Amino acid sequence: MHSWNLLVPFAVGSLAAALPQxxxxxxxxxxxxxxxxxxxxxxxxxxxxxxxxxxxxxxxxxxxxxxxxxxxxxxxxxxxxxxxxxxxxxxxxxxxxxxxxxxxxxxxxxxxxxxxxxxxxxxxHSQCDLHTTTNILAIPELAAKCTQNFTPAGNGTDASANCCTSDITEAEFKTLCGKMDGSNPKATTVAEYLAGTPTWRTDLYSTCGTxxxxxxxxxxxxxxxxxxxxxxxxxxxxxxxxxxxxxxxxxxxxxxxxxxxxxxxxxxxxxxxxxxxxxxxxxxxxxxxxxxxxxxxxxxxxxxxxxxxxxxxxxxxxxxxxxxxxxxxxxxxxxxxxxxxxxxxxxxxxxxxxxxxxxxxxxxxxxxxxxxxxxxxxxxxxxxxxxxxxxxxxxxxxxxxxxxxxxxxxxxxxxxxxxxxxxxxx
Structure with a gap:
């Protein structure tokens, strides 16, 4: 069946009068x-x-x-x-x-x-985005398994890394924390690299995403x-x-x-x-x-x-x-x-x-x-x-x-x- 029922009738009870939205x-x-x-x-x-x-x-x-x-x-x-x-x-x-x-x-x-x-x-979102969407680079034993571990910026070259889900097991994946997607291309340390959230987003909820x-x-x-x-x-x-x-x-x-x-x-x-x-x-x-x-x-x-x-x-x-x-x-x-x-x-x-x-x-x-x-x-x-x-x-x-x-x-x-x-x- 190909069905798009646009308004989903999940309402339970009456709407709260104090919360009209x-x-x-x-x-x-x-x-x-x-x-x-x-x-x-x-x-x-x-x-x-x-x-x-x-x-x-x-x-x-x-x-x-x-x-x-x-x-x-x-x-x-x-x-x-x-x-x-x-x-x-x-x-x-x-x-x-x-x-x-x-x-x-x-x-x-x-x-x-x-x-x-x-x-x-x-x-x-991508098989190889763990280096920008999780804390994998901050976990040395898992970072070592990445397709490419962190390489700092220098001599006119941007910082880089490449970590894929296919580099690690499901059990290892489950030890990661999700973070806001982003990286700092001018980073010389892992901490700097991971701190690359776009300014119009926020890290307010980026403590350790499940x-x-x-x-x-x-x-x-x-x-x-x-x-x-x-x-x-x-x-x-x-x-x-x-x-x-x-x-x-x-x-x-x-x-x-x-x-x-x-x-x-x-x-x-x-x-x-x-x-x-x-x-x-x-x-x-x-x-x-x-x-x-x-x-x-x-x-x-x-x-x-x-x-x-x-x-x-x-x-x-x-x-x-x-x-x-x-x-x-x-x-x-x-x-x-x-x-x-x-x-x-x-x-x-x-x-x-x-x-x-x-x-x-x-x-x-x-x-x-x-x-x-x-x-x-x-x-x-x-x-x-x-x-x-x-x-x-x-x-x-x-x-x-x-x-x-x-x-x-x-x-x-x-x-x-x-x-x-x-x-x-x-």
Whole structure:
């Protein structure tokens, strides 16, 4: 079944009168034995950021409509997808990051899935990002196992390191602390290298994020009653792993990810697998059609090596081969018209014509929007001439949801998507 039920009826009891911006969501909590237990309901809190963005908008009917919804009620919605959790302020791919996204009303939570040396599945955005997203370099016995240990900056060369999940075992992975993604290229010590969080993010919640295996992610998200969107990460290491004679092929990896949902008793209609590799989707459509029909093909049409026209042409091929949902980057679905107004792109219009569902990534990932044009920010590249300030993010969101017709928005801070979706009844 391919189903996006955008407003999730998880409300328990009446809304708290003193908390007009919250909704009750059924949940469980982490148990003392390492498992998950039924627990009291938690409040889905939006916090101040959506209000800040709306206040920063130019006067318009859209702004008036959004302001009219300021007191809610707000509910969990599948329009809002926690991209790696809530990495604007929490260490990505950690339990704390997922918890923050759930509290803000994300109906779907993401785990980027890669594998360890002993071929166990874990949540990391890249197979080889441990040196920037965890404290592995501060643990000498594990740093020594990295593909490349820390090399300090010097003689005009930036500091560097390269640590992969495939360098260590699952047990070793579980000893790590998640931190905010970032590194200092001018570092001469490990401590300096690890202190590279972008200034527009924060280390306030970066004490020791709880890293998760894929099975732990499944158990935790299931305990919240939410849905799953695991991304099968394209391996950095050669496949089969660890050597050509191994039977751990790309197909085995792709099947392993699906098997962990089946083993946990999770219905396919709660799972939206993702991949940037179209052959992964074709594999799932053939081997696991119930999951394959739910799958998202991650596309980057603005950087297609053959150009945007080729990316648009490929949509017909994907649709003819059974793909139901494409998930392009935000600049793939937005552009500007002759009046410098944000409008749907040709790619988005063609996807709609073909009947493809669209999910986009990633909202709230760009820092101060007044700088996106000068910085060449990727997420606003196709329409940055129309973006002058933070409030313009809500204009872009409006075009994506109401004009492009996206079914979901990956966001680094989902509160603004939750606010918008509830205000307009999505």
């Amino acid at each position: 919250s909704a009750q969501v059924e949940s469980r909590t982490y148990g003392h034995d390492g498992g998950y237990e039924h627990q009291h309901s938690i409040n889905a809190q939006l916090g101040p950021r959506p209000y800040y963005l709306i206040d920063d908008m130019d006067d318009s009917p859209l702004k008036e409509k959004l302001q009219s919804c300021s007191e809610g009620p707000f509910h969990t919605t599948e329009m809002a997808i926690g991209h790696r959790g809530a990495p604007l302020e929490f260490p990505e791919e950690t339990k704390e990051s997922l918890t923050a996204a759930a509290r803000m009303g994300a109906g779907i939570l993401e785990c980027d899935v890669t594998f360890t040396q002993d071929q166990k599945l874990v949540c990391r 890293v998760l295996t894929h099975k732990e992610y499944i158990q935790f998200v299931d305990s919240l009653g939410l849905k799953f969107t695991p991304e099968l990460k394209t391996p950095v290491v050669a496949m089969p792993f660890p050597d050509p004679s191994s039977n751990y092929t790309q197909e085995v990896f792709a099947q392993q990810m699906i098997d962990e949902y089946k083993e946990a008793g999770i219905s396919a209609d709660r799972v939206f697998p993702q991949s940037f590799a179209i052959n992964d989707l074709y594999y799932w459509l053939e081997a696991e059609p119930c999951f394959g029909e739910q799958a998202l093909y991650l596309d980057e049409p603005t950087i297609n090596v053959d150009g945007m026209a080729a990316a648009i042409g490929n949509l017909t091929i994907y649709a003819e081969n059974g793909v139901k949902t494409i998930a392009p980057s935000i600049p793939g679905v937005l552009t500007t018209d002759a009046n410098n107004k944000i409008v749907p792109s040709e790619y988005a219009l063609e996807a709609k014509r073909l009947g493809l569902d669209i999910v986009v990534w990633s909202f709230e990932r760009s820092g101060l929007l007044k700088d996106v044009a000068a910085n060449g920010d990727y997420y606003y590249a196709s329409f940055n001439s129309a973006v002058k300030k933070d409030g313009d993010a809500m204009v872009a969101l409006d075009v994506m949801i109401r004009e492009v017709g996206v079914r979901g928005v990956f966001a680094d801070w989902v509160a603004s998507v939750v606010y918008y979706a509830n205000c307009f009844g999505y």
